[in-house]
Structures are given as C-alpha cells and as structure tokens.
Amino acid sequence: QQQVKQSPQSLIVQKGGIPIINCAYENTAFDYFPWYQQFPGKGPALLIAIRPDVSEKKEGRFTISFNKSAKQFSLHIMDSQPGDSATYFCAATGSYQLTFGKGTKLSVIP
Amino acid sequence: DGGITQSPKYLFRKEGQNVTLSCEQNLNHDAMYWYRQDPGQGLRLIYYSQIVNDFQKGDIAEGYSVSREKKESFPLTVTSAQKNPTAFYLCASSRRVSKEAYGYTFGSGTRLTVV
Numbered sequence: 365q366q367q368v369k370q371s372p373q374s375l376i377v378q379k380g381g382i383p384i385i386n387c388a389y390e391n392t393a394f395d396y397f398p399w400y401q402q403f404p405g406k407g408p409a410l411l412i413a414i415r416p417d418v419s420e421k422k423e424g425r426f427t428i429s430f431n432k433s434a435k436q437f438s439l440h441i442m443d444s445q446p447g448d449s450a451t452y453f454c455a456a457t458g459s460y461q462l463t464f465g466k467g468t469k470l471s472v473i474p
Numbered sequence: 475d476g477g478i479t480q481s482p483k484y485l486f487r488k489e490g491q492n493v494t495l496s497c498e499q500n501l502n503h504d505a506m507y508w509y510r511q512d513p514g515q516g517l518r519l520i521y522y523s524q525i526v527n528d529f530q531k532g533d534i535a536e537g538y539s540v541s542r543e544k545k546e547s548f549p550l551t552v553t554s555a556q557k558n559p560t561a562f563y564l565c566a567s568s569r570r571v572s573k574e575a576y577g578y579t580f581g582s583g584t585r586l587t588v589v
Contacts, residue, residue, distance in 0.1 A: 406582055407478075407580030408564070408578075408580050409580065410577045410579075466515060
C-alpha cells in the first residue's frame with residue numbers, strides 16, 4: 365500500500381516560533397504534494413502544494429521544502445500564531461487520488 | 475457560494491441500524507470521495523467515484539455502501555455490518571482537469587456516534 369509517513373504526531377511551539385512538520389514517501393510515481401489544514405469540527409482545507417520540480421514554495425508564512433532525492437518534504441510555518449493551532453496533513457498523489465499522512469496536531473501557545 | 479454540504483452534522487445510530495450520510499456539492503466537480511477520520515489515524519478512504527453511476531472501493535469499504543446517481547450527490551450508507559462506525563466522516567470532491575486545479579474540497583463532516 366502506498367504510504368506517506370508524517371511526523372511528529374503532535375507539536376507545541378510558542379508564538380513566533382517556526383514549527384516544522386515532516387513527511388516522507390516511497391512511491392516515486394508521486395508528483396503532487398499538497399498540505400491541508402484542519403480546525404476542530406471542520407473539514408480539511410488546502411493550504412499549499414508543491415510539485416517535485418521545485419525545491420521550495422512559499423505562500424505567506426507557509427513554506428514547503430522538497431527533497432526529491434530523499435523523498436521527503438516538509439512544512440514550515442514562519443512567525444507562528446495561536447490561530448495556526450490546527451491539525452496539518454501532508455498528502456501525495458501520482459494520479460487523482462490523494463494518499464494522506466496521519467496528521468500533526470499543532471498547538472501554538474501565546 | 476459553491477461548496478460541499480454534508481448533513482447531518484451529528485448523527486446517532488443504534489446498534490443494528492443502517493444510517494445514511496448526505497453529501498451534496500455545487501462545484502460541478504466530477505470526482506467525489508468519502509473518508510473516515512479517527513484520532514491518530516489520519517484520513518482513510520472508504521469509497522470514491524470519478525463519474526456518475528460508477529464508484530470504487532477504497533481502503534476500508536467493508537460495512538459501507540454508496541451510490542452516485544447524480545453528479546452533485548454521493549450519499550454514504552453505514553450498514554449494520556460496520557462493527558465500529560463511531561467516527562468523523564468527511565466527504566470531498568475534485569475536478570479532474572489537472573492536479574493543480576484538482577485540489578480536494580472537503581465538507582464540514584458528519585460525526586457519527588453509536589449509542
């Protein structure tokens with residue numbers, strides 16, 4: 365079964381810190397890597413996504429770093445805020461069906 | 475506003491009962507999906523449909539059934555054969571034009587509890 369391994373399972377940072385969430389994959393056919401943000405009681409929402417032909421993508425305070433040779437990618441949140449407290453899922457696909465990581469629960473404390 | 479509507483938000487099921495969760499989208503998306511979410515388990519695919527009148531089993535289809543009679547609608551039935559149905563259920567949809575345009579849109583979920 366195709367897998368995406370995500371770590372850590374939970375993360376606590378202080379306001380202004382830079383939480384980093386890591387994901388690793390095995391299937392070299394994967395060519396699209398989105399991140400989703402989910403608040404309690406809500407559905408996930410697309411946050412940012414990257415293709416493997418670039419090593420980094422920034423959107424506002426959110427940055428994806430991609431290492432194709434290592435088959436790893438990560439999400440960095442700059443100047444984190446309490447409002448960023450949520451569960452973050454990485455995902456990957458080589459077709460039109462996403463495979464999700466198990467999620468990281470981020471808590472940003474004031 | 476375009477989006478995905480899941481109903482009800484909360485649902486209680488007695489042992490041995492079948493229940494149906496509704497999912498409607500007005501995004502004109504071709505593909506629709508049902509996921510189950512349990513704490514620490516991430517999102518697990520139950521069923522998906524890429525076109526009307528066609529659907530495929532996902533990783534955990536046992537005890538569930540779906541239909542896709544209309545492009546806008548993809549209801550999920552949790553049958554009595556599903557032994558542990560208490561979970562948060564998420565419906566999603568997507569276009570199939572390209573991966574960038576593709577991006578899943580999720581509904582707000584239905585929390586099902588067995589009583």
